[in-house]
Structure formats: structure tokens, C-alpha cells
Amino acid sequence: MQRRTYLDWNATAPLRPEARAACVAALDVLGNPSSPHAEGRRARAIVEDAREQVAALVGAKPAEVVLTSGGTEANNAVLAAGWPTILVAGIEHDSVLAPARASKVRIVELPVAKDGVVRATDLADRVVAQTGRALVSLQMANSETGVLQPVAEVAAIAKAHGVFVHTDAVQAAGRVAIDLRALGVDFLSLSAHKLGGPKGIGAVVIREGASLPAFIAGGGQERRRRAGTENVAAIAGFGAAAEAARRDLATMARVRALRDRLEAEMCAVTPGAVVIGADAERLPNTASIALPRASAETLVIALDLAGVAVSAGAACSSGKVGASHVLEAMGVEPAVARAAIRVSLGWSTTQADVAACIEAWSKVALRRRTSAAAEAA
Numbered sequence: 001m002q003r004r005t006y007l008d009w010n011a012t013a014p015l016r017p018e019a020r021a022a023c024v025a026a027l028d029v030l031g032n033p034s035s036p037h038a039e040g041r042r043a044r045a046i047v048e049d050a051r052e053q054v055a056a057l058v059g060a061k062p063a064e065v066v067l068t069s070g071g072t073e074a075n076n077a078v079l080a081a082g083w084p085t086i087l088v089a090g091i092e093h094d095s096v097l098a099p100a101r102a103s104k105v106r107i108v109e110l111p112v113a114k115d116g117v118v119r120a121t122d123l124a125d126r127v128v129a130q131t132g133r134a135l136v137s138l139q140m141a142n143s144e145t146g147v148l149q150p151v152a153e154v155a156a157i158a159k160a161h162g163v164f165v166h167t168d169a170v171q172a173a174g175r176v177a178i179d180l181r182a183l184g185v186d187f188l189s190l191s192a193h194k195l196g197g198p199k200g201i202g203a204v205v206i207r208e209g210a211s212l213p214a215f216i217a218g219g220g221q222e223r224r225r226r227a228g229t230e231n232v233a234a235i236a237g238f239g240a241a242a243e244a245a246r247r248d249l250a251t252m253a254r255v256r257a258l259r260d261r262l263e264a265e266m267c268a269v270t271p272g273a274v275v276i277g278a279d280a281e282r283l284p285n286t287a288s289i290a291l292p293r294a295s296a297e298t299l300v301i302a303l304d305l306a307g308v309a310v311s312a313g314a315a316c317s318s319g320k321v322g323a324s325h326v327l328e329a330m331g332v333e334p335a336v337a338r339a340a341i342r343v344s345l346g347w348s349t350t351q352a353d354v355a356a357c358i359e360a361w362s363k364v365a366l367r368r369r370t371s372a373a374a375e376a377a
Contacts, residue, residue, distance in 0.1 A: 005308045005356040009194075010143050010171060010286060010344035015237075016196035022050075022240035023198055026233040033230050034221065043232050050239025057195075057242040058169065058188060059179035060205045066212075066222045067203050067235055071095065071170040071191030074204035077215040077226075078137070078166045078187045079103070085134040087126055087163070089118050090329030091147075096137050096168055097325075110138075115280040116147035116330045120154050127161045135164045140172035144326045144342055145277035146286025148176070155184035164210065170194050170202075174245030175252055175283050186210040192234070196347070197241030201234035248347050255345050256284035258354050262343060263287050265358045270365045274336055276327065285349075290332075290340035291365075299341050299364065306360035310343045 006014065026046050031039030033047050048062070055062045068074045072095040079086065079099040086100045089110040100107060108130075111122050118138060127136070136158045141148050155165040166187040169178055174195035180188060187210065191202040206212055212225060219227030266289055267273045276288040291299065296312035303310050327337035343357065 002307045003356070005353045005360075007343045007345060007349070007353065007357055008309045008311050009346040009349075010146075010342060011311055012193045012199065013196045013346050014348065015198065016241050016244050018244045019192075019197045019237040019241040023233045023237035026236035029232065033232060034219075046232055046236050047230050050235045050242075053239035053243040054190065054203055055205075057173060057178065057246045058190070058205060059181055060188075061208060063223075064180070064205050064208055065203050066206060066225050067201065067230060067238075068226060069200055069231075070202035071168065071189050071194070072202075073215075074189035074191070074202050075099065075137075075166075075168055077204050077212060078135070078189070080215070081135075081212050083135040083164075084132050085130060087123070087130075087134065087136040087158075089138065091116060091118075091142055091326045092137060092139055093143060093168055093170070094325075096139070100137070110136075112329045112331075114331055116142060116145050116277045116326075117280050118149055118154065120150055120157055123154050124157050127158055127163055130161060130163055133164075135166060137166040137168070139168040140178070141169075141176070141283045141286075142277075142326060143171045144324060144340075145280075145288040145330075146171075146283035146344075147277040147280045148172070148282060151185065152183050159184060171283065171286075174242075174249070175285055177249060180205060180207060187212070192238035192241055195241050195245040198234045198237040201231060201238045203238075251347050252284045255347065255349060258345055258349055258351065259285055259287055259343075262345075262354050262357060263289065265354075266361050269358070269362045274340075276330075276332060276336075276340055285345040287343045288340055289343065290336045292335050292339050294339040294368065296339055296341050299339070302364045302367075303341075303357070303360050306363060308357050308360045310341050310357075312341050 029043050031043040033044040051062045051065050055065045075095040076099045085106045087108040089112050091112050108126050110118050138149050138154050151167050158165045165185040167185045168189045170191040173190050186207045188205040193199040214225050216226045263275050274290045300312045323337050
């Protein structure tokens, strides 16, 4: 069988052994976490232990963590909370942009520089003009380019003018250190499967003193914000993954070195290749590489056939062919944007994985050169 190399960690990370073990163990626990008897209390203890582990990952208090079905629900819970005004940039994930636009509220677009970064000075001009209740939503890291945003700086400006702040930290968690207090945000979104937990579980962290209306009604769970019996097994896996991810933050320097080698050698093979966001601070695991005059879809398929899994943008949108709204917001030339693929690494990525990707990329480049030469003849 063909050896497979998985380099699409930003779509979903492999399940960590600790998370798998926690999920399996929790499946054998009888009892509803809301029941007062011994069985219910045992299930409740699993939920609360995991809540503490998730809180520790982002420097929050356990009471500030509201468990959700994932990052998308967490973002929707914040963005659809009835803000009269929302300030947001075009680089945000669809799970931020879609509920913001669907709310029929006043949207203030934040400009994005060529490197993919929202400038705090640009935000200041727009925040000063706000009156009444408003929300700024600024991601910590972009899922396609890995570009990091100045969330703490933006939050300081916004808070000085009474504006609430949300950050989508789905891609950043477990890859860079996060401290809710240092960031100064009111709301923060997380997703378990991006950091090695199970799919279908996440959290919205609500800073003490901030509030959100209930986003699922019908019960008292999650401090009456999200009704419904908790998914105990998935929550246990989320907690275990969060604890492991916090422990493994130190390994991200190794991952960064692998990413840098990957970019350098891919660009050496194809000198016309462009690393998007290269001039900005980025996640240590993410590379967005474009090969102008190529098709991202064709490149992804070619690499897949060679045994290497990468993507052409956010996994939520990978089933449709079209220009990336993130690259469009950055002002990337259409010919480059259409040719951009995302290669994302993780804690278990090896030198052999990087070598396999480079070898596959080299073969794709050789076929393109051969084809071009044949056409020219």
C-alpha cells in the first residue's frame, strides 16, 4: 500500500492517544451529569475535570468555559448575540462572517494589510466612532495562512472605548501560548479536533464579568447558556487533548523548523512559488504556498495521488471551487490566490513527512515543466 503523509493539521489534527483513552474510558461511565446520584456525580466529575484542563490551556477560570459542539457553534454564540454593531475583517472564518452578516446589524469592515494583518491603528479610527454596544471580532491566527493578529493590542484599544472583543482562537490553541487575561478579550472560541481531541466538541470562553444570552434553551446545563445533556466522552477527550497540547507547546519550535525547511525546499524546486504571509508573524505549523499559473485544486489532487494530504484553504469550504475570501481580503493577485495550497504540520510530523511532501512537489513540478516544454515544441 502507498505510504500516506498527512499534512492537513489545520483541517483536523490526528486524535492524540491521551484523548482516545479518555474518550473510551468515559464511554463506560453510567449516569447523566445532571443527576444527583453517585453515577451522575461520577459523570459530572469527568465534565468538570475536563473543563479545568481546557481552562488551563488558555489561562481562564473553569467557570468561564462553556462547552459547545465545536468552534463554529462557539463563534455563532458570540456573533449572533444581538450586537447593534460588529467590527470584523474579511479574513475571518466563515463561522464568524456568516452569523455577523446574517444578523442584519451594522457591519464595520476592518482593512487588512498585504501581509494579512489587521493594523491596530486602523481599528482605532473605527472604534472611536462607535456609540452604544459593539463587538470587535478578530481571530488569533488565520486557518489558511497562519498569520497571527495583534489581538492584545486591538483589545486594549477596543476596551478603552467600551467595545467588547471576541477572538477565534481555534487554530492558535495548542500551537502558540494563550492567556485570556493577557489578551484582554471578553470571548474566546476553541475547537477540540484542531489540537488532537475528538470532533464535535469545543468551547466558548466567556470572561468573568462579560455575559452572553443563552444560545440553546431548554435546560440548566452550562450555567443556563447551552441546554442539553453533555457529551461526556467527547468532553473527556477534549480535556485530555488540551492538557497534552499545553504540555507539548515546547515542541512547536521543532515544528517551526520543519515548516521552514518545507517552504525553503519547495521554493527551491519551484523558484516562482510564493509563500503567502511570509513577512508576518505566523503559526509555527502553517505554510500557504502558491504556484502561479497552476490550479490549487489540481495541485491538491496531484499531491494526494502521490500520497500527501494537503488542502486548498479552510476545510469547511474545500468542497467548493472558488477564490479564497481570505486571500482576496489580503489583496493577493487572483493568479496567485487561485494557485495557493495550505500545508499544515503538527506535533507528530517528522522529517520523513516533510521529505515526502518535497519529493511529491518535485514530481508535480517536473510534470508541469515537461508538459510546458511539450506544448512549446
